[in-house]
Amino acid sequence: MTELLEYAIARLQALPESEQDEIASMILEEIEDDRRWDEAFSRSPDILAKLAAIAMIEYRAENSRT
Template identity: 60%
Template structure:
């Protein structure tokens, strides 16, 4: 465990049980979301590669336009 995480856990231990549970639930939910995202991203590599190839082909065919972040 990292020093920062150890400090966070030490502070959490000083909170009332209901607040500890609320924070623990948020952390567990965040970790579960991260696992789901990683899994979805891993499964989408072929689709992402295909989209990237299509975008590059459009760019090479001068079918794209430069994006100006100032106009967003």
């Protein structure tokens, strides 16, 4: 565990239980959200590459007009 995380946990322990639970829920939701994004991106690398290529084409087209 990092020093920063240990410090954050020490600070959390001083809070009332209801606030501790609220912050713990927020952290767990964030971790789960990150996991879902990682999973979604890992299943679609080709789609992401195509979208990036399209975005670059559009960007270059916009910039060549100016």
